[in-house]
Amino acid sequence: MPISIRDVAVRAGVSVGTVSNVLNRPDEVSSDSVERVTQAIEELGYVRNDAARKLRAGVSTTVGFVVLDGQNPFYNDVVRGAEDEASSHGIAILYGNTDEDPSREKVYLDLFREQQVRGLLIAPYGDVMTQLRRFRSSGIATVLVDRFSADSGFSSVSVDSVAGGRLAVEHLIEGGRRRIAFVGGPFDIRQVTDRLAGARAAAENAAVHIELEVVPTSAMTVEEGVAAGARLLTRPRREWPDALFAANDLLALGLLQSLVSGGRVLVPDEIALIGFDDNPFAAAAAVPLSSIRQPSRMIGRTALRIVLEEAADPESIPRQTVFPPELIVRRSTSG
Amino acid sequence: MPISIRDVAVRAGVSVGTVSNVLNRPDEVSSDSVERVTQAIEELGYVRNDAARKLRAGVSTTVGFVVLDGQNPFYNDVVRGAEDEASSHGIAILYGNTDEDPSREKVYLDLFREQQVRGLLIAPYGDVMTQLRRFRSSGIATVLVDRFSADSGFSSVSVDSVAGGRLAVEHLIEGGRRRIAFVGGPFDIRQVTDRLAGARAAAENAAVHIELEVVPTSAMTVEEGVAAGARLLTRPRREWPDALFAANDLLALGLLQSLVSGGRVLVPDEIALIGFDDNPFAAAAAVPLSSIRQPSRMIGRTALRIVLEEAADPESIPRQTVFPPELIVRRSTSG
DNA sequence: AACTTTACCTGAATCGATTCAAGCTCGTTT
């Protein structure tokens, strides 16, 4: 026997219309009624039936968030930011983690469309543009997260990865490093190529000559980092780079593990190391890791705010929001 | 102009009742009708309006999951397991991270009750029993995750923390350690006291004399681990314990950082270290961390399965599912 | 031939919150 607005109305001695008004526009109701209704709600433990509300008023109180790697702390932080903003608007988040699997991506998009979410945030992996256009034609506002896409016609919130790459390599150069290796891949991930582009720009603009080599990986995981580190160390010592820039902190943690285990390499004395994302575990590594911080919570917050605005105003024009990255210096580059 | 079941009915030349039957019990409809309706749905790009469905049929296609620490990889894994199970049932997950804040916990519970979720999974922090009982009286199935609670009248899925504590300390003793410190806190978290109880049991049952001291912390974070490690190291060397058992891997990572930074202590030679949770970053630490693994995905999967079963059968009796923990040995204890 | 059964289909009632035209009370204006 769930309690309906009718029960509340009876208890408060008013009509259902008045109860609804108390809930939605309390200023148009006498304070006497407001009080009686509020009390009745309290006593009965009434909660609005969102399904009925959604059906009649056509407003949804959920926003979908599809994330491509739920295990990566960076995305957890982004979600956390979105949550903060959402809960202050009384909005709940439907969460879907695709683990870089395009078929899961599709499943979630269908599911969320059935739910008629108010809006959709997505950190896309595969080619979801077709799906997303269907969303838009259903009138569901959509914002891309962590992916800049001027051409797609969707709003986006991301960080300037090129600037981030530049920051990282400039920092290494300032620290006196001259032989730098970029470790990352695969190269069909936009963020990877952007970060590398930034690194290249920094190397070319430097006042001194910089050697920049690329050490490709097949994924951005700790394991791949370990493997890449081991490969580097098979070289004769004088061919080692004197600094590594990893495309994200998971890779960097793996590299670090390879380098320091068994006391083989002194970090940063022999090789400096910088990552990307400022993963909370990176600060806690054996040698605390320098990194490029993305304002992850802010990204989530902003994305949610934009999606709500676009949901409210269907005429709104897609906009690209780009945040600047921030250099975080720790021991791994400041020997 | 969203497309409704009525549009589909017109297009297919049948009644709305038949369309609904095609959607929900296709075996009671002639194959001819099924085909015509299916095609009409396809052509019109119709998707069910879940709000109307929920309102009338009272069935919900979402399950709420309230997590107490969204930053902890352990919970991310649990959520991932729940997701897997959920999406195979066409169910979406409403996600709420409380960050150990009881007021956020309350907000989410209200929000999810408004949404009339099919069921609720919760890794509770504060005292939510009152709230939860209200859930149950609304007929919403509820399962506690990562918290055993025979008395509460709710089902639960968790790991035997006492056994885990025992495993950890037995392993340390077998490795020849005799002066063991348990690092953890606060002690109003059930998992902490359970893990300590297991540690105590192992120490008491050992064939040799074991000194077990308790080093309390005010939270289970990396920072607290670092602080606890620093405190330990202020003692004269001969008063150091020869092994540490941290109540979770975040603490252990912090301890490790304190111990090894600057080459102060050899791990495991001088002090062995074991954690709990088998956090993926623990395997990648400077000294790979031994730990007690919880079958986190399995926990999530199972919890979701149970909550769906209970939602389907309101007469069902609450049951406690307890998984065994598993010892994972890495370098930090096997010098 | 009269009946029962089977296999489908139909369409109105229903879920609960919102909305809005219409109504009611009082105090104010003419």
Add this chain to the structure above:
DNA sequence: AAACGAGCTTGAATCGATTCAGGTAAAGTT
């Protein structure tokens, strides 16, 4: 005294999918 307006309240219509009593036609049974 009649007319008016401000301030509130009321209750029926509505959203779209589901359900179910009732209906129909064809097949099966006696």
